[in-house]
Amino acid sequence: MSKPIFRIRTKEEDYLIRETIESHFSTDSLGAFKGYYFWIKEGKIKEAFAVPHESSDLISKTTGLEVYFAGIPIGSIWSNTFQLEIEGAKMVSYYASKKIIVKTDQFLYGKPIFKENISKSEESFEKNDHLIVMSKSNIFYGIGKAEVSSNELHTVKQNTVVIKGSKRKPLDVGWYLREGS
Amino acid sequence: MPFQADNDILEFSVKLGYLPYMIERYIEMLGENGTKELIKFNETSLPQTIRLNSLRNSYENTERALTKKGIKLKKDSQYLESRTIIETPHPIGATPEYLNGYYMLQGKNSIYPSRILDPQEGELVGDFAAAPGGKTTHLAQIMNNKGKIVAIDISANRCRSLKSNLSRMGVENTIVLQMDARKISDFHLLFDKILLDAPCSGSGVITTDRTRKNSKTIEDILNYHDYQVSLLYTALDVLKSNGELVYSTCSLEPEENELVISEVLKNADVELEKIEINAKPGIIHFQDMDLNKNLNKTKRLYPHETNGEGFFIAKLVKK
Numbered sequence: 321m322s323k324p325i326f327r328i329r330t331k332e333e334d335y336l337i338r339e340t341i342e343s344h345f346s347t348d349s350l351g352a353f354k355g356y357y358f359w360i361k362e363g364k365i366k367e368a369f370a371v372p373h374e375s376s377d378l379i380s381k382t383t384g385l386e387v388y389f390a391g392i393p394i395g396s397i398w399s400n401t402f403q404l405e406i407e408g409a410k411m412v413s414y415y416a417s418k419k420i421i422v423k424t425d426q427f428l429y430g431k432p433i434f435k436e437n438i439s440k441s442e443e444s445f446e447k448n449d450h451l452i453v454m455s456k457s458n459i460f461y462g463i464g465k466a467e468v469s470s471n472e473l474h475t476v477k478q479n480t481v482v483i484k485g486s487k488r489k490p491l492d493v494g495w496y497l498r499e500g501s
Numbered sequence: 502m503p504f505q506a507d508n509d510i511l512e513f514s515v516k517l518g519y520l521p522y523m524i525e526r527y528i529e530m531l532g533e534n535g536t537k538e539l540i541k542f543n544e545t546s547l548p549q550t551i552r553l554n555s556l557r558n559s560y561e562n563t564e565r566a567l568t569k570k571g572i573k574l575k576k577d578s579q580y581l582e583s584r585t586i587i588e589t590p591h592p593i594g595a596t597p598e599y600l601n602g603y604y605m606l607q608g609k610n611s612i613y614p615s616r617i618l619d620p621q622e623g624e625l626v627g628d629f630a631a632a633p634g635g636k637t638t639h640l641a642q643i644m645n646n647k648g649k650i651v652a653i654d655i656s657a658n659r660c661r662s663l664k665s666n667l668s669r670m671g672v673e674n675t676i677v678l679q680m681d682a683r684k685i686s687d688f689h690l691l692f693d694k695i696l697l698d699a700p701c702s703g704s705g706v707i708t709t710d711r712t713r714k715n716s717k718t719i720e721d722i723l724n725y726h727d728y729q730v731s732l733l734y735t736a737l738d739v740l741k742s743n744g745e746l747v748y749s750t751c752s753l754e755p756e757e758n759e760l761v762i763s764e765v766l767k768n769a770d771v772e773l774e775k776i777e778i779n780a781k782p783g784i785i786h787f788q789d790m791d792l793n794k795n796l797n798k799t800k801r802l803y804p805h806e807t808n809g810e811g812f813f814i815a816k817l818v819k820k
Contacts, residue, residue, distance in 0.1 A: 356673075370673070371673075372646075372673055372674060374647075374648070374649055374674070375649050375673075375674060375675075375676055378625075378649055378676065379676060382688050382689075382690065383688070384687065384688060385676075385678070385688055386678065386679075386680065387676055387677065387678060388660050388664075388677040388678055388679040389664055389677050390675065390676040390677065391673050391675075392668065392671075392673050393664070393668055406668070407668050410601075425597055428597060428600065455597060457566065457569075459566075459597045459598065459601055460601055461597065493597070493600035493601055493669075494600060496600050496665060496669050497594075497595055497600060
């Protein structure tokens with residue numbers, strides 16, 4: 321199997337990453353990536369990294385450097401879709417307004433969030449929207465997908481699943497404990 | 502097994518599992534009493550210590566959050582970021598604060614090498630045996646994520662844990678290379694500063710790995726020596742003039758420490774800079790060898806004297 325290649329993103333990949341983040345969160349959330357270039361580690365899957373300009377310049381100018389990775393891993397690309405992952409979501413979380421505050425830390429164990437566990441949501445949201453999940457003390461837990469809209473939230477039962485993690489790859493910081501090292 | 506001071510130390514140490522050569526050299530370096538203290542200490546557990554990470558949160562906020570969870574912390578280092586865990590109702594490596602990189606589980610003494618190197622924002626810094634990343638993330642913290650760190654490790658598995666730790670701790674100024682650090686000179690980079698926390702036999706951390714009492718022969722130590730010397734020569738080769746290099750190991754063996762530095766002092770245009778921390782100086786006499794007297798500018802952190810991991814640290818400046 322050939323070694324993965326670490327290379328600067330193509331224009332199409334740059335568009336895909338930005339367009340996905342913008343559509344899932346907001347135009348403002350792209351502000352998280354000011355000062356970085358996107359790089360791609362192309363192996364079995366394509367991993368995307370946000371690399372500060374200074375590091376990016378060094379990699380570009382150094383002939384023959386085989387980079388394992390640089391900067392911050394923000395997500396992955398497959399079948400022409402981009403999925404934001406933990407650290408990318410964390411960067412976006414400072415800019416995104418679609419946040420939900422929860423009472424328990426069960427999301428960190430890959431479990432869904434029920435209505436009874438929700439403390440508050442900061443903005444209205446639709447079913448299938450991506451939401452940043454935070455604790456009451458403002459600690460980032462991860463990113464989840466809404467199973468109901470914010471309007472429905474008021475009418476559903478306490479044991480209704482409101483937010484689920486990603487099926488493809490868990491997007492909660494508990495991942496670091498389960499598989500991180 | 503309780504320690505009995507009356508026993509013959511060599512016989513007793515062998516009963517505890519040590520290879521005799523280790524005890525003989527510890528007696529030479531520490532005397533009989535010091536050796537007894539070391540061996541006694543190695544049967545205990547080190548206190549849990551953490552390094553607060555200012556890249557993720559202020560020290561005050563993290564300390565407040567942990568205190569609120571019932572975790573009792575104590576400052577007992579000259580550095581603001583270090584804390585000892587006095588009491589915790591939670592596994593300290595599984596809190597949401599840990600998972601968000603507010604702190605790193607890091608031995609009390611392993612905080613010294615990065616602080617002694619003292620990298621500055623904007624510098625190009627090399628970390629030539631980087632995984633799993635405790636010191637790399639500390640370098641990035643000291644640099645406020647500015648400038649660049651080239652972090653190298655030869656092992657793919659270890660690079661994966663390096664990636665996990667760098668990501669969790671919010672480090673962004675690092676370029677990771679999975680390669681033999683001895684090939685870094687192929688790329689014509691010149692570093693302002695380099696940390697070489699060299700792969701070593703680990704005799705300073707027997708408290709956490711008791712198999713080390715008998716897992717390494719003197720031949721193994723000499724093999725480490727050769728590897729460490731070759732890594733150090735490469736590192737000096739890619740260091741700028743007036744650039745600074747910190748060499749460290751968690752071994753107590755002179756072959757991996759003073760004898761490595763002694764060799765490059767003879768053959769490379771470098772000098773030792775005195776390290777100002779509260780620890781014993783490096784040794785200048787070992788077995789039948791008189792070593793360079795400047796080696797007393799290096800430091801030896803013995804576990805029983807520092808209540809932490811054993812370390813050797815040297816700081817070299819390239820002329």
